[in-house]
Amino acid sequence: MPEIPDLEAIRHFLAPRLIGNTLLTAEARIPWIVRTGASGLESLAGHQFAPFSRHGKFLLFATDDDRLLVVNAMLTGRFQWAEPADRKRPSTALILTFADGHELRYSDARRMGRWYLVSAADLGVVSQFAELGPDAMAVDEETFVARLKRHPGQIKSTLTNQKFIAGIGNAYADEILWAAGLHPHRRRATMNEEDLRRLYRATRETIEWALPILRAEVAAGLDQRNEEWRDHLRVHRKADQPCPRCGHPIRSQVRGGSETDYCLHCQPLAL
Ligand SMILES: [Zn+2]
Incomplete structure:
Protein backbone atom coordinates (compact mmCIF):
# COMPACT_ATOMS: atom_id res chain seq x y z
CA MET A 1 0.00 0.00 0.00
CA PRO A 2 1.46 3.38 -0.94
CA GLU A 3 2.45 5.43 2.10
CA ILE A 4 3.72 9.01 2.42
CA PRO A 5 7.19 8.48 0.87
CA ASP A 6 5.72 6.51 -2.07
CA LEU A 7 3.01 9.07 -2.75
CA GLU A 8 5.39 12.01 -2.36
CA ALA A 9 7.72 10.43 -4.93
CA ILE A 10 4.79 9.95 -7.33
CA ARG A 11 3.66 13.54 -6.74
CA HIS A 12 7.20 14.84 -7.27
CA PHE A 13 7.45 12.92 -10.55
CA LEU A 14 4.02 13.82 -11.88
CA ALA A 15 3.76 17.49 -10.87
CA PRO A 16 6.03 18.96 -13.57
CA ARG A 17 4.52 16.61 -16.17
CA LEU A 18 0.87 17.30 -15.40
CA ILE A 19 0.81 21.00 -14.59
CA GLY A 20 0.00 22.99 -17.70
CA ASN A 21 -0.55 19.83 -19.74
CA THR A 22 -4.10 19.90 -21.12
CA LEU A 23 -6.26 16.82 -20.55
CA LEU A 24 -7.64 15.40 -23.76
CA THR A 25 -9.70 12.50 -22.44
CA ALA A 26 -10.55 10.83 -19.15
CA GLU A 27 -11.80 7.28 -19.33
CA ALA A 28 -12.75 4.94 -16.50
CA ARG A 29 -12.40 1.41 -17.84
CA ILE A 30 -13.71 0.13 -14.55
CA PRO A 31 -16.41 2.76 -13.93
CA TRP A 32 -17.24 1.87 -10.34
CA ILE A 33 -13.71 2.68 -9.23
CA VAL A 34 -14.84 6.32 -9.49
CA ARG A 35 -17.12 6.48 -6.47
CA THR A 36 -18.30 10.07 -6.82
CA GLY A 37 -18.47 12.19 -9.96
CA ALA A 38 -17.99 9.39 -12.50
CA SER A 39 -20.53 11.01 -14.82
CA GLY A 40 -18.43 14.20 -14.81
CA LEU A 41 -15.18 12.49 -15.70
CA GLU A 42 -15.43 13.30 -19.42
CA SER A 43 -15.89 16.97 -18.59
CA LEU A 44 -12.26 17.06 -17.47
CA ALA A 45 -11.30 17.25 -21.15
CA GLY A 46 -9.83 20.61 -22.03
CA HIS A 47 -8.85 21.36 -18.45
CA GLN A 48 -5.45 21.33 -16.77
CA PHE A 49 -4.28 20.33 -13.34
CA ALA A 50 -3.10 23.00 -10.94
CA PRO A 51 -0.38 22.13 -8.39
CA PHE A 52 -1.68 19.15 -6.52
CA SER A 53 -1.42 18.01 -2.96
CA ARG A 54 -1.53 14.97 -0.72
CA HIS A 55 -3.11 14.34 2.65
CA GLY A 56 -2.26 11.07 4.32
CA LYS A 57 -2.66 8.34 1.72
CA PHE A 58 -4.88 10.50 -0.52
CA LEU A 59 -3.62 12.33 -3.60
CA LEU A 60 -5.65 15.41 -4.52
CA PHE A 61 -5.31 16.52 -8.12
CA ALA A 62 -6.73 20.06 -8.34
CA THR A 63 -8.14 21.18 -11.67
CA ASP A 64 -8.11 24.69 -13.14
CA ASP A 65 -11.88 24.92 -12.56
CA ASP A 66 -11.67 24.27 -8.81
CA ARG A 67 -12.56 20.62 -8.82
CA LEU A 68 -10.55 17.89 -7.15
CA LEU A 69 -9.76 14.46 -8.46
CA VAL A 70 -9.10 12.57 -5.24
CA VAL A 71 -7.37 9.18 -5.26
CA ASN A 72 -7.03 6.66 -2.46
CA ALA A 73 -4.92 3.92 -4.04
CA MET A 74 -5.47 1.47 -1.15
CA LEU A 75 -3.58 -1.83 -1.39
CA THR A 76 -2.76 -2.35 -5.05
CA GLY A 77 -3.42 0.95 -6.86
CA ARG A 78 -0.47 1.83 -9.13
CA PHE A 79 0.25 4.77 -11.40
CA GLN A 80 1.89 4.56 -14.78
CA TRP A 81 3.12 7.51 -16.86
CA ALA A 82 3.10 5.96 -20.29
CA GLU A 83 3.30 6.46 -24.01
CA PRO A 84 0.14 5.25 -25.81
CA ALA A 85 2.03 2.28 -27.31
CA ASP A 86 3.30 1.05 -23.93
CA ARG A 87 1.72 -2.19 -22.81
CA LYS A 88 -1.25 -1.70 -20.52
CA ARG A 89 -1.40 -3.60 -17.30
CA PRO A 90 -4.34 -6.02 -17.33
CA SER A 91 -5.85 -4.28 -14.33
CA THR A 92 -5.78 -0.79 -15.85
CA ALA A 93 -8.85 0.94 -14.44
CA LEU A 94 -8.51 4.56 -15.46
CA ILE A 95 -6.69 6.44 -18.23
CA LEU A 96 -6.13 10.17 -18.57
CA THR A 97 -4.61 11.30 -21.87
CA PHE A 98 -2.71 14.54 -22.22
CA ALA A 99 -1.86 17.01 -24.96
CA ASP A 100 1.85 16.10 -24.83
CA GLY A 101 0.99 12.56 -25.93
CA HIS A 102 1.38 10.85 -22.54
CA GLU A 103 -1.16 8.85 -20.61
CA LEU A 104 -1.55 8.72 -16.87
CA ARG A 105 -2.83 5.24 -16.17
CA TYR A 106 -4.07 3.83 -12.91
CA SER A 107 -4.19 0.09 -12.43
CA ASP A 108 -5.50 -1.80 -9.46
CA ALA A 109 -5.18 -5.59 -9.31
CA ARG A 110 -7.53 -5.95 -6.34
CA ARG A 111 -9.75 -3.05 -7.37
CA MET A 112 -9.84 -1.68 -3.84
CA GLY A 113 -8.73 1.86 -4.72
CA ARG A 114 -11.21 4.71 -4.89
CA TRP A 115 -11.43 7.82 -7.05
CA TYR A 116 -13.68 10.81 -6.50
CA LEU A 117 -14.31 13.86 -8.66
CA VAL A 118 -15.71 16.55 -6.38
CA SER A 119 -15.81 20.30 -5.98
CA ALA A 120 -13.30 21.58 -3.44
CA ALA A 121 -16.18 22.28 -1.03
CA ASP A 122 -17.41 18.69 -1.22
CA LEU A 123 -14.37 16.86 0.17
CA GLY A 124 -16.61 15.59 2.94
CA VAL A 125 -18.19 13.08 0.57
CA VAL A 126 -14.82 11.35 0.09
CA SER A 127 -14.96 8.20 2.19
CA GLN A 128 -12.77 8.39 5.32
CA PHE A 129 -11.34 11.79 4.38
CA ALA A 130 -13.19 13.78 7.02
CA GLU A 131 -11.95 11.48 9.79
CA LEU A 132 -8.26 11.75 8.88
CA GLY A 133 -5.89 13.06 11.50
CA PRO A 134 -3.15 15.57 10.66
CA ASP A 135 -0.68 14.48 8.02
CA ALA A 136 2.35 12.70 9.50
CA MET A 137 4.70 14.94 7.54
CA ALA A 138 3.07 18.14 8.72
CA VAL A 139 2.04 17.42 12.32
CA ASP A 140 4.04 19.27 14.99
ZN1 LIG B 1 18.84 -4.51 16.36
Whole structure:
Protein backbone atom coordinates (compact mmCIF):
# COMPACT_ATOMS: atom_id res chain seq x y z
CA MET A 1 0.00 0.00 0.00
CA PRO A 2 1.46 3.38 -0.94
CA GLU A 3 2.45 5.43 2.10
CA ILE A 4 3.72 9.01 2.42
CA PRO A 5 7.19 8.48 0.87
CA ASP A 6 5.72 6.51 -2.07
CA LEU A 7 3.01 9.07 -2.75
CA GLU A 8 5.39 12.01 -2.36
CA ALA A 9 7.72 10.43 -4.93
CA ILE A 10 4.79 9.95 -7.33
CA ARG A 11 3.66 13.54 -6.74
CA HIS A 12 7.20 14.84 -7.27
CA PHE A 13 7.45 12.92 -10.55
CA LEU A 14 4.02 13.82 -11.88
CA ALA A 15 3.76 17.49 -10.87
CA PRO A 16 6.03 18.96 -13.57
CA ARG A 17 4.52 16.61 -16.17
CA LEU A 18 0.87 17.30 -15.40
CA ILE A 19 0.81 21.00 -14.59
CA GLY A 20 0.00 22.99 -17.70
CA ASN A 21 -0.55 19.83 -19.74
CA THR A 22 -4.10 19.90 -21.12
CA LEU A 23 -6.26 16.82 -20.55
CA LEU A 24 -7.64 15.40 -23.76
CA THR A 25 -9.70 12.50 -22.44
CA ALA A 26 -10.55 10.83 -19.15
CA GLU A 27 -11.80 7.28 -19.33
CA ALA A 28 -12.75 4.94 -16.50
CA ARG A 29 -12.40 1.41 -17.84
CA ILE A 30 -13.71 0.13 -14.55
CA PRO A 31 -16.41 2.76 -13.93
CA TRP A 32 -17.24 1.87 -10.34
CA ILE A 33 -13.71 2.68 -9.23
CA VAL A 34 -14.84 6.32 -9.49
CA ARG A 35 -17.12 6.48 -6.47
CA THR A 36 -18.30 10.07 -6.82
CA GLY A 37 -18.47 12.19 -9.96
CA ALA A 38 -17.99 9.39 -12.50
CA SER A 39 -20.53 11.01 -14.82
CA GLY A 40 -18.43 14.20 -14.81
CA LEU A 41 -15.18 12.49 -15.70
CA GLU A 42 -15.43 13.30 -19.42
CA SER A 43 -15.89 16.97 -18.59
CA LEU A 44 -12.26 17.06 -17.47
CA ALA A 45 -11.30 17.25 -21.15
CA GLY A 46 -9.83 20.61 -22.03
CA HIS A 47 -8.85 21.36 -18.45
CA GLN A 48 -5.45 21.33 -16.77
CA PHE A 49 -4.28 20.33 -13.34
CA ALA A 50 -3.10 23.00 -10.94
CA PRO A 51 -0.38 22.13 -8.39
CA PHE A 52 -1.68 19.15 -6.52
CA SER A 53 -1.42 18.01 -2.96
CA ARG A 54 -1.53 14.97 -0.72
CA HIS A 55 -3.11 14.34 2.65
CA GLY A 56 -2.26 11.07 4.32
CA LYS A 57 -2.66 8.34 1.72
CA PHE A 58 -4.88 10.50 -0.52
CA LEU A 59 -3.62 12.33 -3.60
CA LEU A 60 -5.65 15.41 -4.52
CA PHE A 61 -5.31 16.52 -8.12
CA ALA A 62 -6.73 20.06 -8.34
CA THR A 63 -8.14 21.18 -11.67
CA ASP A 64 -8.11 24.69 -13.14
CA ASP A 65 -11.88 24.92 -12.56
CA ASP A 66 -11.67 24.27 -8.81
CA ARG A 67 -12.56 20.62 -8.82
CA LEU A 68 -10.55 17.89 -7.15
CA LEU A 69 -9.76 14.46 -8.46
CA VAL A 70 -9.10 12.57 -5.24
CA VAL A 71 -7.37 9.18 -5.26
CA ASN A 72 -7.03 6.66 -2.46
CA ALA A 73 -4.92 3.92 -4.04
CA MET A 74 -5.47 1.47 -1.15
CA LEU A 75 -3.58 -1.83 -1.39
CA THR A 76 -2.76 -2.35 -5.05
CA GLY A 77 -3.42 0.95 -6.86
CA ARG A 78 -0.47 1.83 -9.13
CA PHE A 79 0.25 4.77 -11.40
CA GLN A 80 1.89 4.56 -14.78
CA TRP A 81 3.12 7.51 -16.86
CA ALA A 82 3.10 5.96 -20.29
CA GLU A 83 3.30 6.46 -24.01
CA PRO A 84 0.14 5.25 -25.81
CA ALA A 85 2.03 2.28 -27.31
CA ASP A 86 3.30 1.05 -23.93
CA ARG A 87 1.72 -2.19 -22.81
CA LYS A 88 -1.25 -1.70 -20.52
CA ARG A 89 -1.40 -3.60 -17.30
CA PRO A 90 -4.34 -6.02 -17.33
CA SER A 91 -5.85 -4.28 -14.33
CA THR A 92 -5.78 -0.79 -15.85
CA ALA A 93 -8.85 0.94 -14.44
CA LEU A 94 -8.51 4.56 -15.46
CA ILE A 95 -6.69 6.44 -18.23
CA LEU A 96 -6.13 10.17 -18.57
CA THR A 97 -4.61 11.30 -21.87
CA PHE A 98 -2.71 14.54 -22.22
CA ALA A 99 -1.86 17.01 -24.96
CA ASP A 100 1.85 16.10 -24.83
CA GLY A 101 0.99 12.56 -25.93
CA HIS A 102 1.38 10.85 -22.54
CA GLU A 103 -1.16 8.85 -20.61
CA LEU A 104 -1.55 8.72 -16.87
CA ARG A 105 -2.83 5.24 -16.17
CA TYR A 106 -4.07 3.83 -12.91
CA SER A 107 -4.19 0.09 -12.43
CA ASP A 108 -5.50 -1.80 -9.46
CA ALA A 109 -5.18 -5.59 -9.31
CA ARG A 110 -7.53 -5.95 -6.34
CA ARG A 111 -9.75 -3.05 -7.37
CA MET A 112 -9.84 -1.68 -3.84
CA GLY A 113 -8.73 1.86 -4.72
CA ARG A 114 -11.21 4.71 -4.89
CA TRP A 115 -11.43 7.82 -7.05
CA TYR A 116 -13.68 10.81 -6.50
CA LEU A 117 -14.31 13.86 -8.66
CA VAL A 118 -15.71 16.55 -6.38
CA SER A 119 -15.81 20.30 -5.98
CA ALA A 120 -13.30 21.58 -3.44
CA ALA A 121 -16.18 22.28 -1.03
CA ASP A 122 -17.41 18.69 -1.22
CA LEU A 123 -14.37 16.86 0.17
CA GLY A 124 -16.61 15.59 2.94
CA VAL A 125 -18.19 13.08 0.57
CA VAL A 126 -14.82 11.35 0.09
CA SER A 127 -14.96 8.20 2.19
CA GLN A 128 -12.77 8.39 5.32
CA PHE A 129 -11.34 11.79 4.38
CA ALA A 130 -13.19 13.78 7.02
CA GLU A 131 -11.95 11.48 9.79
CA LEU A 132 -8.26 11.75 8.88
CA GLY A 133 -5.89 13.06 11.50
CA PRO A 134 -3.15 15.57 10.66
CA ASP A 135 -0.68 14.48 8.02
CA ALA A 136 2.35 12.70 9.50
CA MET A 137 4.70 14.94 7.54
CA ALA A 138 3.07 18.14 8.72
CA VAL A 139 2.04 17.42 12.32
CA ASP A 140 4.04 19.27 14.99
CA GLU A 141 5.54 17.59 18.04
CA GLU A 142 3.11 18.97 20.63
CA THR A 143 0.06 17.96 18.58
CA PHE A 144 1.54 14.51 17.95
CA VAL A 145 2.23 13.90 21.64
CA ALA A 146 -1.13 15.27 22.77
CA ARG A 147 -3.02 13.09 20.26
CA LEU A 148 -0.92 10.04 21.11
CA LYS A 149 -1.93 10.31 24.77
CA ARG A 150 -5.52 9.58 23.76
CA HIS A 151 -4.49 6.14 22.44
CA PRO A 152 -3.34 3.79 25.23
CA GLY A 153 -3.11 0.64 23.08
CA GLN A 154 -0.40 -1.05 21.03
CA ILE A 155 1.80 1.52 19.41
CA LYS A 156 1.93 0.07 15.90
CA SER A 157 -1.86 -0.03 15.71
CA THR A 158 -1.97 3.63 16.70
CA LEU A 159 0.75 4.70 14.30
CA THR A 160 -1.14 3.14 11.39
CA ASN A 161 -4.50 4.50 12.57
CA GLN A 162 -5.30 7.19 10.00
CA LYS A 163 -7.51 8.98 12.52
CA PHE A 164 -4.48 9.53 14.77
CA ILE A 165 -2.09 10.73 12.08
CA ALA A 166 -2.51 10.16 8.37
CA GLY A 167 -0.10 8.61 5.90
CA ILE A 168 1.76 5.89 7.81
CA GLY A 169 1.02 2.28 6.90
CA ASN A 170 2.37 -1.13 7.74
CA ALA A 171 5.81 -0.77 6.15
CA TYR A 172 6.86 2.62 7.46
CA ALA A 173 5.38 1.94 10.90
CA ASP A 174 7.91 -0.91 11.24
CA GLU A 175 10.71 1.40 10.11
CA ILE A 176 9.70 4.20 12.48
CA LEU A 177 9.37 1.89 15.49
CA TRP A 178 12.77 0.37 14.74
CA ALA A 179 14.28 3.86 14.50
CA ALA A 180 12.65 4.78 17.83
CA GLY A 181 13.65 1.51 19.54
CA LEU A 182 10.04 0.71 20.42
CA HIS A 183 8.51 -2.76 20.15
CA PRO A 184 5.49 -2.71 17.80
CA HIS A 185 3.28 -4.37 20.42
CA ARG A 186 4.39 -2.07 23.19
CA ARG A 187 1.39 -0.35 24.75
CA ARG A 188 1.52 3.41 24.69
CA ALA A 189 0.29 3.41 28.28
CA THR A 190 3.68 1.95 29.31
CA MET A 191 5.66 4.65 27.49
CA ASN A 192 6.98 7.81 29.11
CA GLU A 193 7.08 11.34 27.74
CA GLU A 194 10.57 10.85 26.29
CA ASP A 195 9.40 7.72 24.44
CA LEU A 196 6.56 9.69 22.82
CA ARG A 197 8.87 12.51 21.76
CA ARG A 198 11.44 10.02 20.44
CA LEU A 199 8.66 8.40 18.42
CA TYR A 200 7.75 11.78 16.94
CA ARG A 201 11.35 12.43 15.92
CA ALA A 202 11.67 8.92 14.48
CA THR A 203 8.50 9.48 12.43
CA ARG A 204 9.81 12.68 10.91
CA GLU A 205 13.33 11.36 10.40
CA THR A 206 12.18 8.12 8.77
CA ILE A 207 9.99 9.96 6.28
CA GLU A 208 12.76 12.48 5.53
CA TRP A 209 15.22 9.61 5.08
CA ALA A 210 12.97 7.77 2.63
CA LEU A 211 11.91 10.71 0.45
CA PRO A 212 15.13 11.18 -1.59
CA ILE A 213 15.57 7.40 -1.96
CA LEU A 214 12.13 7.05 -3.51
CA ARG A 215 12.45 10.16 -5.63
CA ALA A 216 15.60 8.61 -7.11
CA GLU A 217 13.72 5.34 -7.71
CA VAL A 218 10.94 7.10 -9.59
CA ALA A 219 13.16 9.54 -11.49
CA ALA A 220 13.74 7.01 -14.28
CA GLY A 221 10.01 6.66 -14.88
CA LEU A 222 6.70 5.75 -13.39
CA ASP A 223 6.10 2.61 -15.35
CA GLN A 224 4.83 -0.90 -15.04
CA ARG A 225 8.00 -2.18 -13.43
CA ASN A 226 7.08 -0.14 -10.37
CA GLU A 227 5.25 -2.18 -7.84
CA GLU A 228 6.24 -1.28 -4.34
CA TRP A 229 9.46 0.36 -3.32
CA ARG A 230 10.49 -1.66 -0.30
CA ASP A 231 14.08 -2.84 -0.97
CA HIS A 232 15.65 0.08 0.91
CA LEU A 233 13.75 -0.58 4.13
CA ARG A 234 15.81 -1.67 7.12
CA VAL A 235 13.50 -4.07 8.95
CA HIS A 236 10.19 -4.34 7.11
CA ARG A 237 10.18 -7.52 4.96
CA LYS A 238 13.70 -8.26 6.16
CA ALA A 239 12.82 -11.32 8.26
CA ASP A 240 15.86 -13.31 9.46
CA GLN A 241 18.30 -10.80 8.01
CA PRO A 242 20.70 -9.10 10.44
CA CYS A 243 19.47 -5.90 12.06
CA PRO A 244 21.46 -3.05 10.48
CA ARG A 245 22.06 -1.59 13.93
CA CYS A 246 22.99 -4.57 16.11
CA GLY A 247 23.24 -7.63 13.84
CA HIS A 248 20.60 -9.73 15.63
CA PRO A 249 18.16 -11.40 13.23
CA ILE A 250 14.99 -9.47 12.36
CA ARG A 251 11.88 -11.15 13.70
CA SER A 252 8.67 -11.38 11.76
CA GLN A 253 5.04 -11.89 12.68
CA VAL A 254 2.05 -12.10 10.39
CA ARG A 255 -1.34 -11.18 11.79
CA GLY A 256 -4.46 -10.80 9.71
CA GLY A 257 -2.41 -10.87 6.52
CA SER A 258 -0.11 -8.00 7.46
CA GLU A 259 3.52 -8.47 8.37
CA THR A 260 5.26 -6.89 11.34
CA ASP A 261 9.05 -6.99 11.46
CA TYR A 262 11.29 -5.79 14.27
CA CYS A 263 14.53 -6.38 16.13
CA LEU A 264 13.84 -7.71 19.60
CA HIS A 265 17.29 -6.60 20.73
CA CYS A 266 16.82 -2.96 19.66
CA GLN A 267 13.10 -2.97 20.40
CA PRO A 268 12.58 -4.85 23.69
CA LEU A 269 8.95 -5.40 24.66
CA ALA A 270 9.43 -4.33 28.26
CA LEU A 271 12.13 -2.07 29.59
ZN1 LIG B 1 18.84 -4.51 16.36
